[in-house]
Amino acid sequence: MNRVDGKVALVTGGGRGIGKVSCELLAQAGAKVVVTDINPAAADVVANEIVSSGGVAIAVQHDVANENDWKNAVGAALERYGKLDVLVNNAGMSLFNECKDTSLEDWRRTQSVNLEGVFLGVRSGINAMIGNEGVGSIINIASIGALLGGVSDVSYAAAKSGVRMLTKAAAVECGTKGYNIRINTIYPGTIDSPMNDVVRDSPGWRMIKKLLPIGRLGLPIDIARGVLFLASDDSSFMTGSDLVIDGGATAGASGDILGLFDHGGPQR
Numbered sequence: 001m002n003r004v005d006g007k008v009a010l011v012t013g014g015g016r017g018i019g020k021v022s023c024e025l026l027a028q029a030g031a032k033v034v035v036t037d038i039n040p041a042a043a044d045v046v047a048n049e050i051v052s053s054g055g056v057a058i059a060v061q062h063d064v065a066n067e068n069d070w071k072n073a074v075g076a077a078l079e080r081y082g083k084l085d086v087l088v089n090n091a092g093m094s095l096f097n098e099c100k101d102t103s104l105e106d107w108r109r110t111q112s113v114n115l116e117g118v119f120l121g122v123r124s125g126i127n128a129m130i131g132n133e134g135v136g137s138i139i140n141i142a143s144i145g146a147l148l149g150g151v152s153d154v155s156y157a158a159a160k161s162g163v164r165m166l167t168k169a170a171a172v173e174c175g176t177k178g179y180n181i182r183i184n185t186i187y188p189g190t191i192d193s194p195m196n197d198v199v200r201d202s203p204g205w206r207m208i209k210k211l212l213p214i215g216r217l218g219l220p221i222d223i224a225r226g227v228l229f230l231a232s233d234d235s236s237f238m239t240g241s242d243l244v245i246d247g248g249a250t251a252g253a254s255g256d257i258l259g260l261f262d263h264g265g266p267q268r
């Protein structure tokens with residue numbers, strides 16, 4: 001089903017992980033995709049694969065923390081495809097540092113990519129989408145680290161939490177001004193993507209799926225499906241919303257930590 005047929009979508013951090021699969025799914029659903037990444041070789045591979053499979057895509061080198069790179073990336077979309085309908089602010093990074101060991105430089109780099117990068121994206125997206133014939137959709141990828149402690153480091157949690165209110169404030173502003181642009185946030189839980197390579201061998205990683213009510217780790221496609229939903233007109237009544245895709249992690253830990261149901265039978 002071509003749920004985003006004819007739409008032009010720009011995805012940051014599209015070179016691997018959630019961004020890559022989002023690019024692929026959007027292309028399969030009919031979008032022309034601008035794959036951007038700080039790693040130009042990775043973005044090239046994804047764009048070429050989309051084109052080889054019959055889709056439409058270009059790759060652009062893009063550091064989301066760099067203001068000029070934003071002009072270039074959005075400029076490439078407008079020049080090549082004439083408009084921008086969907087912007088996915090997906091690029092992100094984590095240093096996985098304990099608070100007591102986090103340097104100011106580490107903190108600032110994390111804010112600069114994960115929060116300032118999203119601000120620059122939202123601002124660029126609004127400016128590009130104002131006056132479009134159709135509805136614009138901006139999708140910001142936060143994390144359940146914005147909603148609860150213990151799942152990410154403090155700089156990452158603070159930046160992602162900033163994304164939450166940035167989204168709501170910008171969504172209300174666009175609605176109030178009549179700009180016809182929807183802005184929503186997705187909160188992924190733990191996703192089996194390259195970002196987690198540094199923790200993949202830890203005991204916690206092996207245990208985590210037991211703690212998730214749904215009983216498995218997330219996959220990039222689980223988030224990409226949320227991206228497609230928010231990009232398409234299926235979500236036409238949603239703006240400023242929180243879409244949590246986390247296998248139930250924020251509903252509560254399963255794994256029966258207290259052995260609540262191990263008492264040998266129904267309690268009367």
Ligand SMILES: NC(=O)c1ccc[n+]([C@@H]2O[C@H](COP(=O)([O-])OP(=O)(O)OC[C@H]3O[C@@H](n4cnc5c(N)ncnc54)[C@H](O)[C@@H]3O)[C@@H](O)[C@H]2O)c1
Pocket residue numbers: 012013014015016017018019036037038039042062063064065089090091092093113141142143144187188189190191192193194195196
């Ligand atoms: N993987 C998870 O468990 C998880 C959980 C919650 C939220 N998220 C969020 O989802 C998004 C995607 O995560 P992922 O797991 O696919 O990560 P990933 O590390 O696998 O991929 C991230 C991509 O972003 C690119 N990138 C990094 N810094 C960039 C920059 N400054 N400018 C442009 N591109 C840059 C990288 O080159 C890479 O291609 C991130 O915002 C991340 O914080 C991930």
